[in-house]
Amino acid sequence: MSSPKRPLPLAVRITALVGIAILAVFLVFGWLIERTIDQHFMEQDSAVLKEAAAVVEDILFQHWPAEDIDMLQRKLDRALPGRLGVICKLSKPSSEVIYASPEFRGRGSPGDLEVLTVITADNLRMWRDGQNLYRGIRLKLSAPEAAPSSYYLVTLALEISAHRKFMKSYRHTLWASTLLAALVGICGVWVGVGRGLAPLRRVSNRIRGVSSDRLHVRLELDAAPIELVELAASFNDMMQRVETSYQRLSNFAADIAHELRTPVTNLMTQTQVALSKGRGVEEYREVLYSGLEEFERISKMIDDMLLLARTESGLGRLSLEKVSLRQEVQDLLDYFEAWAEAQGVSLTLKGRCRKVRGDRMMLRRAVSNLLSNAIRHTPEGGTVSVSLCDTPGFAVVSVANPGPGIPPEHLSRVFDRFYRVDDSRCRTDEGAGLGLAIVKSIVEAHGGCIAANSEQNHTQFVMKMPGK
Amino acid sequence: MKLLVVEDEAKTREYLRKGLTEAGFVVDTAANGLDGRHLAMTEQFDLIVMDIMLPDLDGWRLLASLREAGNATPVLFLTARDSVSDRVQGLESGADDYLVKPFAFSELLARVRNILRRGLAPLSGNQLSVGDLTLDVSRRSARRGDADIQLTTKEFTLLELFVRRQGEVLPRSLIASQVWDMNFDSDTNVIDVAVRRLRMKVDDGHDIKLIQTVRGMGYRLDVRNELP
Numbered sequence: 001m002s003s004p005k006r007p008l009p010l011a012v013r014i015t016a017l018v019g020i021a022i023l024a025v026f027l028v029f030g031w032l033i034e035r036t037i038d039q040h041f042m043e044q045d046s047a048v049l050k051e052a053a054a055v056v057e058d059i060l061f062q063h064w065p066a067e068d069i070d071m072l073q074r075k076l077d078r079a080l081p082g083r084l085g086v087i088c089k090l091s092k093p094s095s096e097v098i099y100a101s102p103e104f105r106g107r108g109s110p111g112d113l114e115v116l117t118v119i120t121a122d123n124l125r126m127w128r129d130g131q132n133l134y135r136g137i138r139l140k141l142s143a144p145e146a147a148p149s150s151y152y153l154v155t156l157a158l159e160i161s162a163h164r165k166f167m168k169s170y171r172h173t174l175w176a177s178t179l180l181a182a183l184v185g186i187c188g189v190w191v192g193v194g195r196g197l198a199p200l201r202r203v204s205n206r207i208r209g210v211s212s213d214r215l216h217v218r219l220e221l222d223a224a225p226i227e228l229v230e231l232a233a234s235f236n237d238m239m240q241r242v243e244t245s246y247q248r249l250s251n252f253a254a255d256i257a258h259e260l261r262t263p264v265t266n267l268m269t270q271t272q273v274a275l276s277k278g279r280g281v282e283e284y285r286e287v288l289y290s291g292l293e294e295f296e297r298i299s300k301m302i303d304d305m306l307l308l309a310r311t312e313s314g315l316g317r318l319s320l321e322k323v324s325l326r327q328e329v330q331d332l333l334d335y336f337e338a339w340a341e342a343q344g345v346s347l348t349l350k351g352r353c354r355k356v357r358g359d360r361m362m363l364r365r366a367v368s369n370l371l372s373n374a375i376r377h378t379p380e381g382g383t384v385s386v387s388l389c390d391t392p393g394f395a396v397v398s399v400a401n402p403g404p405g406i407p408p409e410h411l412s413r414v415f416d417r418f419y420r421v422d423d424s425r426c427r428t429d430e431g432a433g434l435g436l437a438i439v440k441s442i443v444e445a446h447g448g449c450i451a452a453n454s455e456q457n458h459t460q461f462v463m464k465m466p467g468k
Numbered sequence: 469m470k471l472l473v474v475e476d477e478a479k480t481r482e483y484l485r486k487g488l489t490e491a492g493f494v495v496d497t498a499a500n501g502l503d504g505r506h507l508a509m510t511e512q513f514d515l516i517v518m519d520i521m522l523p524d525l526d527g528w529r530l531l532a533s534l535r536e537a538g539n540a541t542p543v544l545f546l547t548a549r550d551s552v553s554d555r556v557q558g559l560e561s562g563a564d565d566y567l568v569k570p571f572a573f574s575e576l577l578a579r580v581r582n583i584l585r586r587g588l589a590p591l592s593g594n595q596l597s598v599g600d601l602t603l604d605v606s607r608r609s610a611r612r613g614d615a616d617i618q619l620t621t622k623e624f625t626l627l628e629l630f631v632r633r634q635g636e637v638l639p640r641s642l643i644a645s646q647v648w649d650m651n652f653d654s655d656t657n658v659i660d661v662a663v664r665r666l667r668m669k670v671d672d673g674h675d676i677k678l679i680q681t682v683r684g685m686g687y688r689l690d691v692r693n694e695l696p
Contacts, residue, residue: 292684299570300653334622335648338665339658365652372656435655 011193015186022185026178034171041163042121045135049156050119052086053139055079056154060090061143073099087134089155098152103132103159113138115153126160133161199225203232215243255418259301263294304434308417311362311441322468323360325353325367325397329386332368336375344380347371351388353395354467358446363465366442367397369435370461374401377459390467394448398462406454414452415440439463469584470494470511474504474518474530475546484517487573488580501525508534513541515583517576520547535562542583546571574639574685581636596631599691601670601678603631612670622647623666630679630689639686663687 008016059075072090076099080088087101115138116123126135136157142150203219210217218239219232274287326349333347340347356363374384382402389396406414413419417437439461443450448465471493475481478499485495496511498504501522508516516534520527531543542564564583567576596603601612608624610617619627626647629638640659644650647662667679680688 289684295570296572299572300655302570303568303653331649335644335650335654336656336658339656339661342661342664361651364650368650368652368654372654376656 011190011197014193015189018189019182019186023178023182026181030171030174030178034167034174037170038167039121041160042124042135045158045160046119046121046124048086048158049124049137052080052088052156053119053141053154056088056090056156057141060141060152069098085159087136087157087159091153093151093153103129104155113155115140131161132159133164134158135160199228203228203235207235210239212246215239215246252417256301256305259418260298263298267291267294301434304438307365308434308438308441311438311445319359320357321360322355323358323363324355325363325395325465326388328360328364328367329371329388329397332364332371333386335368336371340375340384343375343378344382345375345378346383347375348383348385349387350385353388353390353397356395356446356465357468358465362442363446366439366463367399369439370397370399370463373435374399374459374461377401377403379403391464393467394464395467396462396464398460400458400460402457403459405456405459406452408454411452411454415450469514470496471580472504472507472511472513472516472518472541473497474499474501474516474522474527476500476519476522480519483573484576487577488517491577493580501527501530505530505533508539508541509537515542515544515580517544517546517580520545531562542586544576544579544583546576572639572641572685574637574682575641578633578636578639578642581633596628598631598634598678598689599676601631603628610670612674617669619666619669622662623669626662626666627670630687634689634691637682637685637688643687 007013056076056079059072059079063072076088076090080086080101087103088099089097089101089104090099091097113125113127113136117140119137119139124135124137126133128134134157136155138153138155141152141154203224206217206219218236221229221232221236224232270287270290274284329349333349337347371384371386378384378401384399384401386397386399388398410419415436418433419437420433440450443463443465446465448463450461450463452459452461454460469492471488473481473484473488473495475484475497476499481497481499485497488495496507496513498507501524504516504518504522505525507513518527518530522530525533527545527547534541534543543562544565544567545563546567546569548569564586565579567579594604594606596605601610603610603624605628608619608621610619610624610627626643629643629646641653643659643663644654663679663681667677671677671679676691678689678691680690682688
């Protein structure tokens with residue numbers, strides 16, 4: 001059994017998404033702050049270096065071209081340390097060093113620094129020297145009126161490990177606080193989602209209460225959050241359908257048991273009575289005949305119930321052809337004619353209607369049940385009239401008969417299974433009360449509809465079938 | 469006439485054997501598909517009555533294997549399943565007829581005789597007669613003794629059915645389907661009324677009643693008046 005992979009729980013999904021969002025926001029924020037601080041340090045450094053460069057330039061140009069190296073060194077010594085940790089190295093193009101701060105002594109400045117002419121925050125370079133980290137620049141200084149070949153190279157640098165340290169601890173703090181904030185956020189979201197999904201849990205608890213004896217459960221649409229209203233509404237619709245079908249089925253099952261109880265009781269009783277003492281051949285024969293009648297009744301009921309079950313499973317099981325309803329009615333009238341005449345009832349047929357597509361045997365059966373009902377309930381001397389007509393899209397067959405009529409309280413229920421209008425539940429030549437239920441299920445299986453209406457002295461059944 | 473009954477339900481099998489034997493047939497029985505096939509292949513039968521739902525080899529497959537082996541014995545299916553597709557499958561698979569349980573024994577008997585009659589030459593001639601009743605099929609007229617009987621079209625068809633199958637009990641369902649093409653029980657006594665009318669026209673005023681009611685089974689036309 002390979003089942004499809006279960007998607008992550010909603011709470012986990014939402015929490016993860018929100019958590020990622022929170023983390024991302026914090027990280028971007030932290031990175032921006034870091035960039036800003038870094039930028040600020042660089043601006044600051046370049047300002048300091050600019051100032052230092054100006055000082056160096058002043059000192060150089062006062063004594064241009066520098067002859068007195070000693071004096072130059074002294075002046076620089078005096079001027080520079082005051083400029084917050086700027087170190088400096090002055091050399092001629094011939095690499096002869098004129099001046100070097102203590103940090104540069106005995107060591108060369110990084111040799112790969114390109115020579116620039118202006119200082120901006122962006123063209124500062126960084127290099128490491130042992131423990132120290134420097135940010136600096138190499139400039140070409142030449143007096144305005146000097147020859148192009150006559151210039152000095154000055155390397156200026158600031159020790160910035162303090163900045164680095166600060167940045168490092170800042171970054172630690174940033175990470176820690178980001179993580180902490182994300183954790184707090186995620187916990188908050190987790191709790192929030194949990195609370196947010198509570199209505200869903202309530203709904204599912206209510207649904208869990210559904211069982212075959214508690215099909216009346218419905219979800220309260222007003223109490224549901226707007227997102228769940230649609231779900232709740234479709235659930236309620238489904239439950240309505242399930243309950244109706246279930247109700248009908250269980251009623252049907254009860255009715256079947258009830259209907260079968262009578263003939264089976266009769267059979268058992270009469271057989272036991274017959275066996276209770278010796279009897280003549282004629283008597284035994286009577287018992288068998290009477291049993292046969294009961295069996296036929298049961299058999300007929302079984303047939304009808306199977307037919308109902310079959311038609312209710314829909315059109316897929318029917319064999320469809322083009323059917324002329326007029327022809328079917330005509331054949332049925334021929335069939336019933338003798339019987340109707342014996343009861344003093346006459347039959348008439350008028351009108352025409354379009355052909356329908358359906359199962360001929362089934363349709364014939366439906367019309368037959370309507371006709372036999374009508375004939376049976378017509379008083380002597382009355383006329384059962386069948387009329388056919390077309391309405392847009394439908395062929396209409398109506399069967400009308402005079403007679404006592406069906407009381408209004410029964411009218412809506414005449415199509416129910418096992419429903420009989422007279423409560424005496426007499427079982428003369430009437431069936432088990434499935435006749436009209438069969439008509440209804442056949443008509444509906446064909447996509448048609450049937451209605452009954454009855455007045456004081458006139459009853460009419462109208463069957464509408466979708467036309468070809 | 470020799471029949472084979474293939475049915476796994478013991479009670480049903482025994483009663484079919486008894487009933488068919490008493491109706492004048494020689495009956496062999498088998499309780500499952502494999503035995504049924506073996507019997508059908510080794511002996512000559514005029515008709516096989518078989519249940520579709522058999523424990524080992526179901527009716528469809530049994531029938532198919534018989535036809536494959538070139539055995540053309542007519543087959544009548546019995547089934548508890550009643551659906552259009554089953555019915556269609558039953559007739560398409562080469563079964564000759566099909567009966568849904570619960571069925572009346574008289575119905576089964578009528579159908580068995582119907583299938584067996586198919587193999588015979590059609591009844592020749594336009595004249596059918598039983599005792600002093602004669603039917604002219606082409607003119608659709610009937611006489612009893614020396615008097616004409618006035619019959620409607622359906623009445624004549626009904627009488628012709630009785631005469632052609634004289635001596636056989638015809639269940640109401642068979643009459644309804646043969647004469648009116650109504651293949652269902654209409655829970656009315658339409659057939660009784662029709663037969664009663666025909667009987668008035670055919671038998672009234674005659675000592676010998678040709679059309680007889682067989683209680684619990686149906687109707688029969690016979691010159692001998694032997695009620696069971």
